[in-house]
Amino acid sequence: MPEAGGPGAVASVPDVATTGVAAGPARLVNPWRARLWGMAVFAATFAVLFVCYLYESRTQRTESDGASIALNAWDVLHGNVLLHGWTVADVTFYTTEIPEYLIIEALRGLNADVVHLAAAVTYALLVPLAAVLARGRALGREGLFRMLIAAGILVAPEPGAGVFIVLFQPDHLGTQVPMLVTWLVLDRAPRRWFTPVVIGLMLAWIGVGDQVVLLVGVLPLVVVCGLRALRTWRRTMSWREVPQQAWRPDGLRAAWFEISLVVAAVLSYGVADVVVKVLHAAGGYTMQPLSLGLVTLGKLPTHVRLATDGILGFYGANFQGPPTGLNLVFAMLHLVGVALVIWALWLAFRRFFSADDLIAQVLAVGIVINLGAYLLIGRPTAYWSVREMVGILPMGAVLAGRLLGPRLLGSRVAVRPAPQRPVTPGVTKGVTQRLYTGLTAALAMVLAGYLAALGWAVTRPSVPGVGQDLYGWLSDHQLTYGLAEYGLANSTTVASGTAVSVRSVVTEPGRVAIGPFLYNISWYDPAKNDANFVVLLWKPAALDPMTSAQVRAAFGSPTHEYHYKQYLIMTWDKNLLTQLAPPARD
Numbered sequence: 001m002p003e004a005g006g007p008g009a010v011a012s013v014p015d016v017a018t019t020g021v022a023a024g025p026a027r028l029v030n031p032w033r034a035r036l037w038g039m040a041v042f043a044a045t046f047a048v049l050f051v052c053y054l055y056e057s058r059t060q061r062t063e064s065d066g067a068s069i070a071l072n073a074w075d076v077l078h079g080n081v082l083l084h085g086w087t088v089a090d091v092t093f094y095t096t097e098i099p100e101y102l103i104i105e106a107l108r109g110l111n112a113d114v115v116h117l118a119a120a121v122t123y124a125l126l127v128p129l130a131a132v133l134a135r136g137r138a139l140g141r142e143g144l145f146r147m148l149i150a151a152g153i154l155v156a157p158e159p160g161a162g163v164f165i166v167l168f169q170p171d172h173l174g175t176q177v178p179m180l181v182t183w184l185v186l187d188r189a190p191r192r193w194f195t196p197v198v199i200g201l202m203l204a205w206i207g208v209g210d211q212v213v214l215l216v217g218v219l220p221l222v223v224v225c226g227l228r229a230l231r232t233w234r235r236t237m238s239w240r241e242v243p244q245q246a247w248r249p250d251g252l253r254a255a256w257f258e259i260s261l262v263v264a265a266v267l268s269y270g271v272a273d274v275v276v277k278v279l280h281a282a283g284g285y286t287m288q289p290l291s292l293g294l295v296t297l298g299k300l301p302t303h304v305r306l307a308t309d310g311i312l313g314f315y316g317a318n319f320q321g322p323p324t325g326l327n328l329v330f331a332m333l334h335l336v337g338v339a340l341v342i343w344a345l346w347l348a349f350r351r352f353f354s355a356d357d358l359i360a361q362v363l364a365v366g367i368v369i370n371l372g373a374y375l376l377i378g379r380p381t382a383y384w385s386v387r388e389m390v391g392i393l394p395m396g397a398v399l400a401g402r403l404l405g406p407r408l409l410g411s412r413v414a415v416r417p418a419p420q421r422p423v424t425p426g427v428t429k430g431v432t433q434r435l436y437t438g439l440t441a442a443l444a445m446v447l448a449g450y451l452a453a454l455g456w457a458v459t460r461p462s463v464p465g466v467g468q469d470l471y472g473w474l475s476d477h478q479l480t481y482g483l484a485e486y487g488l489a490n491s492t493t494v495a496s497g498t499a500v501s502v503r504s505v506v507t508e509p510g511r512v513a514i515g516p517f518l519y520n521i522s523w524y525d526p527a528k529n530d531a532n533f534v535v536l537l538w539k540p541a542a543l544d545p546m547t548s549a550q551v552r553a554a555f556g557s558p559t560h561e562y563h564y565k566q567y568l569i570m571t572w573d574k575n576l577l578t579q580l581a582p583p584a585r586d
Helices: 030-055 064-077 097-108 113-135 138-153 161-168 174-189 194-209 213-235 248-253 254-283 300-314 325-333 334-349 357-374 383-389 392-408 426-458 472-474 488-497 548-555
Strands: 086-088 482-486 501-508 511-514 534-536 562-563 567-571
Touching: 030 113, 030 161, 030 325, 030 392, 030 426, 064 086, 064 097, 064 113, 064 357, 113 138, 113 161, 113 174, 113 392, 138 392, 138 426, 161 300, 174 194, 194 213, 194 254, 213 248, 213 300, 213 357, 248 254, 254 501, 300 357, 300 383, 300 392, 325 334, 325 426, 334 357, 334 392, 334 426, 334 534, 357 383, 357 392, 357 534, 392 426, 472 488, 472 534, 472 567, 482 488, 488 501, 488 534, 511 548, 534 548, 548 567
Parallel strands: 482 501, 482 534
Antiparallel strands: 501 511, 534 567, 562 567
């Protein structure tokens, strides 16, 4: 008989075990019509959220990290498919976010708003994808409730630092979109030989662009499927078997699917590494080495503090500042989402060896691995560094939807047969049911508050990107090719649509050098380009520490100096590229 929801299904009959509601008369359902309705709802949700997140993203200024990815995509769009000549950071986003930027730039050209558009697309996809994954195979009211929990936790990024880390930065959150698609395929695909192959290829594709796939995909899948395979093998054994029979193949055959997923996950990481090396050997981009090391005990408290602040910020409950007025109200309201994720994580590990939900297990283990890696082997220096573990946000939201939805509706999550326990008296059971009903009503009010928070954030004023006010002045003074530190360079170039090109340099003792990363070496060829000015800040900043004394020491006295807002522009009647030192890391 066809599986419910499959191609040959003609009726949808909810079951008490999955919905908590007694089954009524079967209702005829056209599966293709249901799919079309589902796609229409997904598209409408995406469109509404895209507009909201675009306005919210514009409340943060475009900076050079996002601008650099935009320049990568612009180069690919204009024929440099392998990013020849590029030196990138220790992550490329080559297969994750660059394709998204490429499509947007093909439609809208290159400008500062490209980064906001990409941020809005990413997050508007993330929310409904997380909701669909949270639903799993549940139908009816339970399926809807699971989706609302997951989407509700994600729907309203916190204004300010929360938006900057979660929504706006073109970093590891974009990796979560293909990761959620991967888990959707694993959740819906049959236990057939081709499923591990597809999952392995999808993980490899993500791994080419972002090595964080090791923490959010490969290791969690290896750990969970390894434990599930071991559990299956042990259940095929009898305690009375002699040791010589303990390794009989029955258990391995029963666990072939989990073992295949382990092999596919391990191979995917190797395949991704080989692809990156082949791209480089073929003349493609050069990556900076990944800098890792175990944390010292003295720095562990700082890591714990930053991780705590970061996780609260992911879920919209960041109290740095501290927030005031409505910001404070919405931050306190978002603590509910944090509590739901913690509850779901506790449930996931409490029933880890009895539950059959592979996706929930993978997500729970992934959260722990992400957090552990950040605390023990990462090198966080400031709040913004928590973006490296931002995958905890969608993973936690999906986990909460999958595990708390059935519980709050009174239905039972499918588990392996367990020893019978004494039956709870009817009075206690009724009290528990009323408690869950009240909690569900409270969550509905919280969701309304989250939507209000999103609406309020959308009304915040937009701000210009870094260098967006500068490029007009440079263009008016016929200054179209120059140099600046990383924080000003790429963002100004993107804001101008390359009408004004400002190339990044780094200051070192006694010299100004090419670098430090996210640049194309062809930019600095004096035979092709003529740089005749340097832009720096009156008050040096973390990403723009260059001083006028350092510039004079490297290039000599300028012909002219101009003061514009917070900028100092120094010009020469010569090509500064001839006096640049080689790349700082060469």
